[in-house]
Amino acid sequence: MSNASPDDIDIGAVWRSVRRALPKLVLLSLLTGGAAYAVLSTLPPRYTSEAQIQIVAPKGSSDQSFEAVASRLDKEAVNTHLRGLMAPDLALQIIAAEKLDKNPEFNDTLRKPSELDRWMSKIEDSLDFGHGVVESEQDRVLKAFYKRLDVYSPAESRVIGIRFTSSDPKLAADVANKIAETYRNQLATRALSETDAVQQALQPKIDKLTQEVAAADVAVEHFKGQANIFKGGPNNTGLNQQQLGDLNSELTRAQAARGEADARAQSVREMVRAGNEEALPDVQRSPLIQNLVQQRVRVERQLSELSATLLPAHPRMRQLRADLNGLQRQIKSEVGKIVEGIEKDASIAATREASVRQRLDLAKKQAVGTGDDEAQLRQLEAVARTKRAELERLQARFEANRIAADRRAVPIEAQIISLARPTSVPSFPKPLPYSVLIGLATLLFGLAIVITRALFREARGMEPVRPAKTTAARAPVAPPRLTPVPAAAKKVDVPPLPRDEVGVQMVDSISDLAHHLVLHPQDIGGFRAMLTGANEQLDVGAEAVELAKAMADLGCDVILIDWSPEGSGIAAGMGYEERPGFNELLQGKAGFEDVVTRIPASGAHFIGAGEPVRDRDTLLDPDRVNLALDALDTAYDQILIAARKDVARALFGAILGRFDAGIVVSEPGRRGALPETPGKFLGFEVADIALYRVERTKANQLARDRLARVSGKASGAEQWG
Numbered sequence: 001m002s003n004a005s006p007d008d009i010d011i012g013a014v015w016r017s018v019r020r021a022l023p024k025l026v027l028l029s030l031l032t033g034g035a036a037y038a039v040l041s042t043l044p045p046r047y048t049s050e051a052q053i054q055i056v057a058p059k060g061s062s063d064q065s066f067e068a069v070a071s072r073l074d075k076e077a078v079n080t081h082l083r084g085l086m087a088p089d090l091a092l093q094i095i096a097a098e099k100l101d102k103n104p105e106f107n108d109t110l111r112k113p114s115e116l117d118r119w120m121s122k123i124e125d126s127l128d129f130g131h132g133v134v135e136s137e138q139d140r141v142l143k144a145f146y147k148r149l150d151v152y153s154p155a156e157s158r159v160i161g162i163r164f165t166s167s168d169p170k171l172a173a174d175v176a177n178k179i180a181e182t183y184r185n186q187l188a189t190r191a192l193s194e195t196d197a198v199q200q201a202l203q204p205k206i207d208k209l210t211q212e213v214a215a216a217d218v219a220v221e222h223f224k225g226q227a228n229i230f231k232g233g234p235n236n237t238g239l240n241q242q243q244l245g246d247l248n249s250e251l252t253r254a255q256a257a258r259g260e261a262d263a264r265a266q267s268v269r270e271m272v273r274a275g276n277e278e279a280l281p282d283v284q285r286s287p288l289i290q291n292l293v294q295q296r297v298r299v300e301r302q303l304s305e306l307s308a309t310l311l312p313a314h315p316r317m318r319q320l321r322a323d324l325n326g327l328q329r330q331i332k333s334e335v336g337k338i339v340e341g342i343e344k345d346a347s348i349a350a351t352r353e354a355s356v357r358q359r360l361d362l363a364k365k366q367a368v369g370t371g372d373d374e375a376q377l378r379q380l381e382a383v384a385r386t387k388r389a390e391l392e393r394l395q396a397r398f399e400a401n402r403i404a405a406d407r408r409a410v411p412i413e414a415q416i417i418s419l420a421r422p423t424s425v426p427s428f429p430k431p432l433p434y435s436v437l438i439g440l441a442t443l444l445f446g447l448a449i450v451i452t453r454a455l456f457r458e459a460r461g462m463e464p465v466r467p468a469k470t471t472a473a474r475a476p477v478a479p480p481r482l483t484p485v486p487a488a489a490k491k492v493d494v495p496p497l498p499r500d501e502v503g504v505q506m507v508d509s510i511s512d513l514a515h516h517l518v519l520h521p522q523d524i525g526g527f528r529a530m531l532t533g534a535n536e537q538l539d540v541g542a543e544a545v546e547l548a549k550a551m552a553d554l555g556c557d558v559i560l561i562d563w564s565p566e567g568s569g570i571a572a573g574m575g576y577e578e579r580p581g582f583n584e585l586l587q588g589k590a591g592f593e594d595v596v597t598r599i600p601a602s603g604a605h606f607i608g609a610g611e612p613v614r615d616r617d618t619l620l621d622p623d624r625v626n627l628a629l630d631a632l633d634t635a636y637d638q639i640l641i642a643a644r645k646d647v648a649r650a651l652f653g654a655i656l657g658r659f660d661a662g663i664v665v666s667e668p669g670r671r672g673a674l675p676e677t678p679g680k681f682l683g684f685e686v687a688d689i690a691l692y693r694v695e696r697t698k699a700n701q702l703a704r705d706r707l708a709r710v711s712g713k714a715s716g717a718e719q720w721g
Contacts, residue, residue, distance in 0.1 A: 581610025
């Protein structure tokens with residue numbers, strides 16, 4: 001057999017449920033629509049008028065580039081104007097201009113409260129919704145104003161719609177137009193007002209700073225005169241600093257000149273000591289010495305020429321030697337003068353250097369003496385510079401605002417493109433359309449409920465068991481708790497069952513037995529019932545399946561267990577395909593996820609017998625049986641165990657009769673396994689166990705045969721799962 005599928009849902013049954021409920025739903029829809037029409041007809045009409053404005057770039061703006069216009073008209077800018085139109089300040093202006101606080105429509109304190117208002121006020125006072133806070137008149141009027149105001153902007157648009165609703169159509173149009181005009185005027189004057197405010201705030205600061213800068217400059221000049229500190233030059237430095245710089249430069253030049261003069265004098269002295277005076281550059285550059293040298297050379301040549309013909313004592317020879325000596329003395333005298341001049345130049349350079357150094361030391365002493373005055377002067381100049389910089393900054397800002405004011409720049413302005421007009425068609429209420437919609441909604445909602453309930457009823461027997469991951473369990477584990485189908489057991493009055501002479505309750509049909517078992521008070525855990533035959537030859541499989549289905553139809557989570565150690569149990573008798581069952585579960589060869597299946601076309605679950613077991617005692621381990629049944633108690637409301645008489649007696653005795661009910665199926669007119677004395681079941685004395693007897697009738701037998709035929713046809717193509 002196979003798991004049930006949603007394709008098995010009986011659409012005809014769902015349609016029959018809808019058809020049965022449709023007249024009631026139509027009547028309910030008509031009543032709901034009529035009631036809505038009656039209520040809406042009593043409400044006073046309200047009229048809505050709409051004005052539209054467009055956010056545009058200013059006509060007088062000098063910056064009309066595409067980027068500038070796009071940045072001004074972005075979505076955020078439009079949303080900003082939406083919030084601006086909802087500002088409380090603007091609302092208060094409109095309320096004052098239109099005198100809405102004097103209108104009973106907006107100020108509920110001016111109108112007589114209705115009965116509904118009085119009851120709502122009493123409820124709020126009793127529940128203290130306001131926590132003792134009294135709402136002011138202004139807040140009440142603002143709340144009523146905003147309740148009737150709707151400001152919106154269509155997507156991808158710079159148009160803003162202003163809708164206002166009122167019981168007076170003219171008032172609705174006037175308020176919408178007043179909001180648009182007032183907001184446009186605010187935008188037109190906002191930038192100019194801000195510019196004027198900035199100018200008015202800057203002018204006193206500029207005037208004050210101008211006076212402070214002038215006073216600071218006067219203080220600087222006055223201090224310079226008192227401290228005898230004057231500045232000039234391209235770098236605007238003080239005279240002391242300029243003098244120190246000049247003397248330092250002059251000293252450098254004097255040191256260089258002295259060094260050069262000393263070097264020349266030293267060179268001349270060395271050449272004089274070596275007798276090379278005539279090689280001195282200054283001597284060679286002297287025209288007088290050069291002339292004397294030429295004369296000496298001429299005399300020496302004549303003396304050399306005449307020495308070949310004249311004797312040394314000759315007067316001519318003596319005259320020439322006398323002239324030569326005179327020329328040499330004259331040359332030496334001139335060279336000595338030049339050397340003396342070089343020495344004198346070196347001495348003059350040293351004297352000049354000493355004089356410059358002396359003057360520099362004196363200037364340094366003067367500069368040190370005026371250091372405190374210089375520091376104080378620098379502080380005064382720093383204060384003057386700071387004030388002048390602040391004055392220039394404020395003047396620049398003042399000039400920028402003046403230019404903006406001259407251009408009359410407005411960042412964004414609103415242009416009214418559509419004025420609101422009074423309308424004669426109320427926007428609320430519209431009794432007929434609203435009543436039709438409410439009636440249709442009621443009908444559709446009712447149909448949804450009916451169809452959902454019908455689908456749930458049909459799906460109860462089709463919800464598949466979701467097995468967990470198969471594991472080789474050594475001991476039974478608790479099965480997953482299945483969410484029950486939300487269908488309560490039918491609340492029917494079941495009369496008390498008649499009892500036979502030993503107190504066993506007599507049941508006429510499986511349906512009646514299901515009602516009694518479902519309505520039986522339960523303790524903690526599932527309700528366990530043992531179903532067996534009156535004799536060993538009586539097979540109770542058909543009754544067990546029928547009883548499980550009946551209890552499932554009543555909204556219970558029920559599971560049927562086929563207790564058959566020999567393996568020839570309900571599944572085999574009904575022709576179902578064999579699979580692991582309760583025998584393998586107790587032996588630890590399978591888990592609940594392997595053995596729990598679903599009875600087709602029912603919400604009941606089933607555990608078959610499984611493979612036959614030779615050693616029956618291995619299955620009757622009380623610990624294992626009780627562990628398995630306790631686990632099922634946590635997952636199911638009803639646990640039904642079906643077995644033949646002998647194996648039922650063995651199980652009953654193994655677990656010490658831990659059952660809540662005992663059911664015996666007998667042939668008509670036969671009592672079989674029923675006790676001869678009260679308080680016994682299957683030969684055991686029992687207490688607090690409900691005992692039932694079901695006698696088979698011809699109808700029972702026909703139902704049993706029909707179930708066997710249906711199961712037999714499905715055995716080759718379906719699998720329980």
